[in-house]
Amino acid sequence: MAECGEILEGFLCPICKADLGSEHQLRIHFQDEAHKEHQDVFKSLKDVFEKAKKKILKIDDEVYVPEFSSNVVPISEPHSSTLFRFEPQEIGEFRCHTAYFRELRNKRLERYTAETNKLLIRLGKLMLDLPVDPLKRKTHEQAIVPWIDDRDVKLCPSCARSFNMMRRKHHCRLCGAIMCHDCTRFLELSEAKKMINMSFGSDGEPNEGASTSIVKNFPPFRPLGRSSSNNSLNSVLSLVDAKTGEQHLRLCIHCKELLETREKLKETRNLKPIISQFYERLQLYITEVDQLCTLYCKMCQSLNCGEKTHTVVEAQELRGKILTLAGSIDNLSKKIAILGTKDVENPPKGRTLQLQQNIKIATNYYLKDRVIGLPSVPTELAFKSLQESRR
Amino acid sequence: MANRGGAQRPNGGPGKICQFKLVLLGESAVGKSSLVLRFVKGQFHEYQESTIGAAFLTQTVCLEDTTVKFEIWDTAGQERYHSLAPMYYRGAQAAIVVYDITNQDTFGRAKTWVKELQRQASPNIVIALAGNKADLANKRVVEYDEAQAYAEENGLLFMETSAKTAMNVNEIFLAIAKKLPKNEQVSGAGSSGQTRRLVESEQQKAPGNCCK
Numbered sequence: 001m002a003e004c005g006e007i008l009e010g011f012l013c014p015i016c017k018a019d020l021g022s023e024h025q026l027r028i029h030f031q032d033e034a035h036k037e038h039q040d041v042f043k044s045l046k047d048v049f050e051k052a053k054k055k056i057l058k059i060d061d062e063v064y065v066p067e068f069s070s071n072v073v074p075i076s077e078p079h080s081s082t083l084f085r086f087e088p089q090e091i092g093e094f095r096c097h098t099a100y101f102r103e104l105r106n107k108r109l110e111r112y113t114a115e116t117n118k119l120l121i122r123l124g125k126l127m128l129d130l131p132v133d134p135l136k137r138k139t140h141e142q143a144i145v146p147w148i149d150d151r152d153v154k155l156c157p158s159c160a161r162s163f164n165m166m167r168r169k170h171h172c173r174l175c176g177a178i179m180c181h182d183c184t185r186f187l188e189l190s191e192a193k194k195m196i197n198m199s200f201g202s203d204g205e206p207n208e209g210a211s212t213s214i215v216k217n218f219p220p221f222r223p224l225g226r227s228s229s230n231n232s233l234n235s236v237l238s239l240v241d242a243k244t245g246e247q248h249l250r251l252c253i254h255c256k257e258l259l260e261t262r263e264k265l266k267e268t269r270n271l272k273p274i275i276s277q278f279y280e281r282l283q284l285y286i287t288e289v290d291q292l293c294t295l296y297c298k299m300c301q302s303l304n305c306g307e308k309t310h311t312v313v314e315a316q317e318l319r320g321k322i323l324t325l326a327g328s329i330d331n332l333s334k335k336i337a338i339l340g341t342k343d344v345e346n347p348p349k350g351r352t353l354q355l356q357q358n359i360k361i362a363t364n365y366y367l368k369d370r371v372i373g374l375p376s377v378p379t380e381l382a383f384k385s386l387q388e389s390r391r
Numbered sequence: 392m393a394n395r396g397g398a399q400r401p402n403g404g405p406g407k408i409c410q411f412k413l414v415l416l417g418e419s420a421v422g423k424s425s426l427v428l429r430f431v432k433g434q435f436h437e438y439q440e441s442t443i444g445a446a447f448l449t450q451t452v453c454l455e456d457t458t459v460k461f462e463i464w465d466t467a468g469q470e471r472y473h474s475l476a477p478m479y480y481r482g483a484q485a486a487i488v489v490y491d492i493t494n495q496d497t498f499g500r501a502k503t504w505v506k507e508l509q510r511q512a513s514p515n516i517v518i519a520l521a522g523n524k525a526d527l528a529n530k531r532v533v534e535y536d537e538a539q540a541y542a543e544e545n546g547l548l549f550m551e552t553s554a555k556t557a558m559n560v561n562e563i564f565l566a567i568a569k570k571l572p573k574n575e576q577v578s579g580a581g582s583s584g585q586t587r588r589l590v591e592s593e594q595q596k597a598p599g600n601c602c603k
Contacts, residue, residue, distance in 0.1 A: 007431070011444035014464065014478050019444075023475065026444070030478055 116258045119174050123259075124196045126173060126249065127189070147171045148178050158183035158253060172252035185256040186248040195259060278336050279359065285329045286366065292322050293370055300375040303383060306390035315377040326371040333363035406456035409573050413461050413564075414480045416504045417489035418497040419468035422523040425554035426489060427465045430564055435555050442467040445479055452561075452568055459568040461485075480508060485517040485567045490538075492522045492551060493530040498538065505545060517570050519548035519563055526553040 010019040011026040015033040020026040125144045131137045141147075150169055155162055158179050163169050169178045251259075272280075299315045337360035340348045348356060378386060415423040424446060425439050431450045446465040451458060464479040466472065480486060486508055490501035501520065508518055520542045522533060535551060542549030548566050552559040 007428075007446060007448050009442060009444070009446040011475075012447050014445075014481065017447055023444070023472075026475070026478075 112258065112261075116262050119255055119258055120196060120262075122174050123192055123249075127192055127196055130189075141173050145174060145176045147176045150178065153178040156180040156183055170250055172255055173249045174251050174255040177252055179252045183253050184250050185253055187251050187256060187259070189247040189249065192249060195263065275336060275339055275356065278332060278339070282329060282332045282336070282359075282363065285325055285332070289322060289325050289329065289370065292318060292325070293374065296322060297375065300377060303378055304375075304386065306383070306386035306388075308387070312377055312380050312383050319374065319377060322371060322374070326367055329363060330367060333360045336360060406458060407573060408458045408460065409571070410460045410462065411485055411568075411571055412464065412483040413485040413487065413567065414464045414466060414476075414483040415487045415489060416466055416476060416480065416501075416508070417468055417487075417521075418491070418494075418500040419470070421468065421489045421491040421494070421497050422554050423468060423487075423489045424465050426487070426521065426523060426552060426560060427463055429554040429557055429560045431463070433557075435557075441469060444472065444475065450564070452565060454565070454568050457573050459571070459573075461564065461568075476507075477511065480512045480516075483512060483516060484571055485519070486512065487519045487521050487563065487567070488547075489521045489523050490533065491524050492533045492538075493524055493527050495532045498522075498533045502541065505547065509545070515572070517548070517567055518545075519550070519567050521559075521563055522549075522551040524553060524555075525551040525558055526556045 008017060008019065011021055011023060012019055013026060013029055013033055015030070015037060018029070020029050122145055126141060129140075131140050148171070153163075153169065156167075156179050157177065159182065161167060161180060163180065167180045167182075170181060170184050171178055172184065296315065296318045299310045299318065302309050303312065303315060337356050339356055340346075341353075347353075415427060417423050419441065422439075424442050425435060427446070427448055428434050428436070428439070431448045442465060444467055448463045448465065449460060450463065451460045453459075464483070466476050466479050488501045488504045488508070490497040492498075505518060505520070508516060520538065522535070522538050538551075539549055541547075548563065548570065550559045550563045550566070552563055554560060
């Protein structure tokens with residue numbers, strides 16, 4: 001009895017006999033092991049079927065010569081696993097990467113935000129008292145963002161093409177880097193104003209006034225000409241757009257992209273879904289109808305009493321107005337109800353659709369309640385007789 | 392499986408080798424570990440420490456032309472380890488449910504273990520009921536006949552044993568070995584624990600088939 005020597009004790013795995021140290025660990029381990037075992041069985045069965053299939057289809061290759069005699073399959077052999085690379089695998093271990101992802105994402109976002117904020121601050125400084133004169137403007141720009149020395153840059157850092165007479169060097173007004181014309185973009189001053197107005201909202205008025213005055217004072221088009229000093233033709237050229245005559249700043253594509261991304265983000269944040277835009281208009285109409293209806297009811301009452309404060313024509317006009325409004329309300333509610341239903345790929349479903357239909361139903365009730373039950377205006381004849389009877 | 396090599400050697404000669412998983416269940420301090428220790432090592436400790444988690448031992452017995460290797464899972468009897476038991480009796484071909492003849496509660500507990508095994512273990516499991524501490528007959532509370540009747544009712548093997556005096560210890564294991572199906576084992580299927588064993592025994596048989 002050679003093998004009775006060892007006695008294992010502890011939180012032993014019933015399958016692999018490893019001591020897991022604690023009940024909890026054992027349970028976890030056991031689940032994994034049992035799971036693996038099932039897969040093994042499954043695998044060995046698969047193996048047998050696979051071999052049978054091969055045999056039937058006569059696609060045995062020399063590399064793998066299976067002995068298809070017994071269902072005894074060496075499950076522990078490493079190469080058997082490669083055979084099943086393409087079989088659907090059962091879900092194994094779960095790992096949560098959200099925290100890691102968040103960490104990475106936060107870092108990135110922070111960097112972008114910091115970068116964008118820096119650009120916005122610079123843009124604000126640039127726009128503040130931007131001189132009209134091109135020369136002065138250049139010194140102003142350089143005072144805020146130091147420009148890279150022309151001599152340091154031989155190739156465009158963005159597209160790696162060399163500079164020559166045709167492909168001239170341009171400075172980004174926000175980061176000071178040099179790029180070729182193709183790798184720079186223009187930012188209209190009006191656009192820039194909008195960007196910084198939004199970001200320095202509390203500063204308010206002065207920016208607005210100052211920058212508009214520049215645009216106004218600046219001649220819309222300035223004939224090209226080489227200035228006597230060392231400033232290049234291009235820096236003058238780039239001040240004004242030849243087509244629209246509007247002033248702009250030259251930015252490298254990277255800075256422009258950052259600013260544009262921010263603008264887009266702002267836009268999407270402020271954008272209301274179409275349905276709520278429709279609904280707001282609907283509500284507007286409804287309050288209007290409410291007011292008109294109260295007025296109209298008072299009118300009718302006084303007319304029916306034979307009073308002379310209002311005329312029949314007035315009341316009829318008002319009634320017409322209410323009916324037109326009701327028509328628009330009805331149309332709008334119908335529009336809301338079928339909103340997006342023609343979209344084949346992504347039609348509204350579930351609660352969205354229900355909401356849309358409920359709006360229509362509610363509107364219908366409202367119209368029935370409010371508009372259809374309106375008292376009628378007495379005809380001119382009836383009104384006269386009413387007046388007489390009053391006397 | 393550490394002992395695979397050894398299984399081929401025993402003096403049983405050319406006969407079959409069968410491997411069975413056996414599990415011991417029962418209330419705390421009825422003598423499960425002592426029974427196994429007596430069976431496996433022939434030892435008895437007056438102050439056997441209580442088992443933590445479970446213990447694993449193996450013992451091989453020879454039956455005529457068959458060598459039966461028991462893989463014995465001795466479970467901890469303490470209440471807090473009861474939830475681990477299903478892990479160990481899962482796929483077991485045999486079980487010994489132990490009670491203490493000087494303690495009525497342990498007999499009650501043994502009955503619940505039997506019930507649980509009948510309900511949840513492999514359907515063909517061989518269950519033996521062992522009334523341990525038979526050497527303390529003067530303090531007996533559970534009558535032999537009562538236990539015998541219960542065992543018969545439920546189709547269990549039954550013996551009163553004593554790990555201290557070694558009475559009926561080897562006998563009960565042998566009785567189980569005899570009752571276990573020796574050839575049917577191959578078609579047993581079910582849990583893969585059996586499949587793995589099946590693979591092994593086939594492998595062990597293989598040289599015998601081609602060389603002799």
